Amino acid sequence: MKKLVIFTGFFFLLFISCQEKEKEREEPVATNQSNYEVASEKYSDLSDEALDRMSTLDFDAWGELLAEDVEYYFPDGDANTRTILKGKDEVVNWWKSWKNNTGIDSMEFTERVHVPIQANTRLNYSGLTGVIVISYFSNRMVYNGQPADVRTNVAVHYTEDSLIDRFYTYYDRTPILKVVNANVLDIVVKKDSVQAVD
Template identity: 50%
Template sequence: MKELKFKSLKPLLMACLIAMLAIGCESPPEKTIVSINPNYEIASPEYSNLAAKALTELTNFQFDSWGTMLAEDVEFYFPDGDAGTRTKLSGKSNVLDWWKNWKETSGVQSMTYTDNVELPVIAKETMAYSGLTGVMVISYFSNEIVYQEGTVKLRMNFAAHFNKDNLIDRYYTYYDRSGIIEMMNKNILDSE
């Protein structure tokens, strides 16, 4: 008797299974996302490549090569404050001198630049914080900094602005510095 009930349910179960498969295999309804911001456009991938090359040079301590990608009037902003309180280095020679000195005095052994994403945009209107227009590449990446005493792993965000000669004239950096301060047992930006 149990067998008869199952046989009578078999066509119904088969129909339900076919219906579920048919419904589950349908394409989801298309969603049209319209997001137009007249102040920005996507920039050429060339800028993404330049930003990635610059960060590769920096994290490989190839400071002179990195310097060829910087404008003479470059400004480098550290992530230690807000718009009016951040530590800022101005001028290519000051930026390069700071990084070379940091390499020599920090105990750093190596850095890596991995899992990177670069987003190149063109600001057609003046951006609020920087006061700039033109091409900016927003990069986020993983950086493993190896010191003599240990390792610090960070997810970092750098925004590089390019001038009309395709040289970087601004770096805005955003990352949590607490691991670096703890590893070095001091805040090196306090002396800036």
């Protein structure tokens, strides 16, 4: 009888111990703060507004949404080799020159998806924290009557004042190169250089 009581007690303790271990596995450990969380929907609306203004080809109106120290990144290289425009004046003037020199007739953004994220730790590459909106959409550009359809991904970072200070673009430039028959980045740079000499 004594052996039975000891065995039963030992079995009971073992059972309770296993239950406690199982409970620890099921309950996630609480942390102070996640690296990322969903940001306010207002940033999706701001990103939509930026696309609306850009699609009108009114780059002064689009520029009203940019911070003075904005940086615009093109998809023509890797992290250290891609073309970067720095400062609101340079960014807006580049796009005005693009409009004047490439034969663009229209630009339309459809099938838009915006995902607003609050980065609580520094992001790789940019080193920034705060709100970034990851967007993807279809961009139909018509150059001299010829369409170029490009599926596009962008990541836009916002300042505390809700202005865009980083604009990272990712897309296949091949459809544009075929329609324009040249690298659009080269066209704008070369024509601007010629005009500066004149």
